Amino acid sequence: MPEAQRPRPQPTPETRHFWDGTKVGELRLQRCDACRKAYFPPRPFCPHCAAREVSVFKASGKGRLYSYVIHHRPVPGFTPPYAIAVVELDEGPRLMTNIVDCPQTPEALVLDMPVEVAFERLDDEITLPLFRPVKG
Amino acid sequence: MKPGSIAIVGAAETTELGRIPELSQIGLHADAALNAMKDAGLKPADIDGIATAGETPVTVAHYLGLTPKWVDGTAVGGCSFMIHVRHAAAAIESGLCSTVLITHGESGRSGIARTRPAVSPGSLQGQFELPYGPMGPPTLFTIPVLRYMKTYGLTHEQLAMVSVVQREWAAKNPRATFRDQITVDDVLNSRMIAYPFRLLQCCLVTDGGGALILVSRERAKDFPRKPVYLLGTGESVETPMVSQMEDFTSSRAFRVAGAKAFAESGITHRDVDHLMIYDAFAHLPIYGLEDLGFCSRGEAARFIWERNTAPGGKLPLNTNGGGLSYMHSGMYGMYALQESVRQMRGIAPAQVPGAKLSVCHGVGGMFAASGTIIMTNEAP
Numbered sequence: 001m002p003e004a005q006r007p008r009p010q011p012t013p014e015t016r017h018f019w020d021g022t023k024v025g026e027l028r029l030q031r032c033d034a035c036r037k038a039y040f041p042p043r044p045f046c047p048h049c050a051a052r053e054v055s056v057f058k059a060s061g062k063g064r065l066y067s068y069v070i071h072h073r074p075v076p077g078f079t080p081p082y083a084i085a086v087v088e089l090d091e092g093p094r095l096m097t098n099i100v101d102c103p104q105t106p107e108a109l110v111l112d113m114p115v116e117v118a119f120e121r122l123d124d125e126i127t128l129p130l131f132r133p134v135k136g
Numbered sequence: 137m138k139p140g141s142i143a144i145v146g147a148a149e150t151t152e153l154g155r156i157p158e159l160s161q162i163g164l165h166a167d168a169a170l171n172a173m174k175d176a177g178l179k180p181a182d183i184d185g186i187a188t189a190g191e192t193p194v195t196v197a198h199y200l201g202l203t204p205k206w207v208d209g210t211a212v213g214g215c216s217f218m219i220h221v222r223h224a225a226a227a228i229e230s231g232l233c234s235t236v237l238i239t240h241g242e243s244g245r246s247g248i249a250r251t252r253p254a255v256s257p258g259s260l261q262g263q264f265e266l267p268y269g270p271m272g273p274p275t276l277f278t279i280p281v282l283r284y285m286k287t288y289g290l291t292h293e294q295l296a297m298v299s300v301v302q303r304e305w306a307a308k309n310p311r312a313t314f315r316d317q318i319t320v321d322d323v324l325n326s327r328m329i330a331y332p333f334r335l336l337q338c339c340l341v342t343d344g345g346g347a348l349i350l351v352s353r354e355r356a357k358d359f360p361r362k363p364v365y366l367l368g369t370g371e372s373v374e375t376p377m378v379s380q381m382e383d384f385t386s387s388r389a390f391r392v393a394g395a396k397a398f399a400e401s402g403i404t405h406r407d408v409d410h411l412m413i414y415d416a417f418a419h420l421p422i423y424g425l426e427d428l429g430f431c432s433r434g435e436a437a438r439f440i441w442e443r444n445t446a447p448g449g450k451l452p453l454n455t456n457g458g459g460l461s462y463m464h465s466g467m468y469g470m471y472a473l474q475e476s477v478r479q480m481r482g483i484a485p486a487q488v489p490g491a492k493l494s495v496c497h498g499v500g501g502m503f504a505a506s507g508t509i510i511m512t513n514e515a516p
Contacts, residue, residue: 010258067283070331096379
């Protein structure tokens with residue numbers, strides 16, 4: 001029997017650029033050409049001013065740990081305890097993720113600590129943007 | 137809505153609460169609806185408007201033998217019923233219908249014929265939240281609270297006190313699921329679910345239902361029960377993704393719904409005798425007290441710690457024991473409304489003496505939606 005896997009995202013036409021990006025090691029965000037605000041999750045228009053003229057750009061992949069919980073119950077594809085985290089990117093938007101290369105404890109998971117993207121390949125199509133503490 | 141123009145004249149929960157293996161989800165809707173119609177002295181032929189969530193209004197109308205000329209299937213989670221009350225008030229006031237039935241039923245524990253919308257792996261949550269391992273509300277609703285704790289210095293002990301105080305209210309309520317007193321240590325020693333939340337800071341999972349019947353003020357005195365008048369209503373939504381909340385220390389949907397209801401009613405916070413804030417988890421009364429304007433930002437935990445919301449306090453909160461101790465079927469908002477109606481009728485198990493004005497505030501999803509209803513037992 002194959003090992004249980006975490007839920008697999010299914011890209012849509014509006015989000016394809018994001019998943020194409022993670023596959024080649026880029027965290028891609030969008031920015032409005034009119035009001036210049038960066039936003040997430042992906043959509044083909046600006047959620048701030050509704051302009052349809054928007055651009056995809058490669059984000060720095062850097063941010064800080066914004067909030068999280070540490071789940072203590074079993075979930076297929078995960079070994080408890082594991083943190084379900086929200087990272088605030090340097091560009092502004094926040095996204096849900098997991099924190100890797102770090103003990104899953106309140107002592108190690110310190111709010112506002114710097115983190116950087118760490119791509120985790122699920123299969124040929126999907127690579128997830130996870131994050132790890134910035135060393136040093 | 138003009139304050140006082142609409143009244144609740146029928147209100148009831150299911151005959152049983154807790155574990156109800158003999159009724160399916162639609163059966164719980166019906167049991168509550170039949171109890172509410174009996175409460176109001178009405179028959180199905182008298183009902184011309186239907187609103188519900190969980191089941192569709194089509195199913196409920198068919199099952200109960202109703203012929204509605206107004207329907208509302210707003211389903212935005214546990215506060216759907218507050219929003220139904222608001223929509224029903226507007227519909228009655230504008231003449232779309234005259235007698236609205238709002239039903240809820242949920243086989244949360246027994247899981248008999250429960251309808252649960254599946255989240256598509258291509259939806260926003262399916263792509264950008266589910267792959268990271270959340271498993272239901274205990275792992276999602278709770279995510280903002282560490283940010284709140286860091287911002288305002290909320291302590292684990294203060295967060296635990298929310299559960300302790302609500303258990304004090306539950307102890308006065310024979311229908312409450314949990315009635316034994318607990319301490320802050322009990323809460324902090326209970327099983328870890330999703331740090332920083334432990335078992336006693338998470339809501340129950342039970343079976344149950346409830347229903348309400350609304351008519352215009354002009355007709356309200358023709359019913360057997362003391363009418364409960366609507367003074368103000370509010371509703372809003374924010375995001376289906378908790379990770380995308382604008383502010384992790386405050387709910388935009390709470391602020392919008394609450395401010396609208398208060399403005400419509402013309403009351404001040406000082407006028408409020410009784411308060412319900414949907415408590416799926418222990419942090420919700422804290423967010424609610426602040427976002428509704430009862431406390432300044434960062435002050436609600438201390439307000440609760442100092443027993444202002446406890447029995448004997450100046451602002452009785454969640455007097456049925458709440459979702460943490462009374463019951464929680466999944467969409468708890470209906471039970472908060474039922475307790476506000478009981479308090480306004482003067483028949484609550486933990487009755488607030490002389491209470492004339494109740495504020496009832498609901499949440500849907502994980503801070504996704506909100507509805508606020510302000511009611512009074514004083515005829516306009």
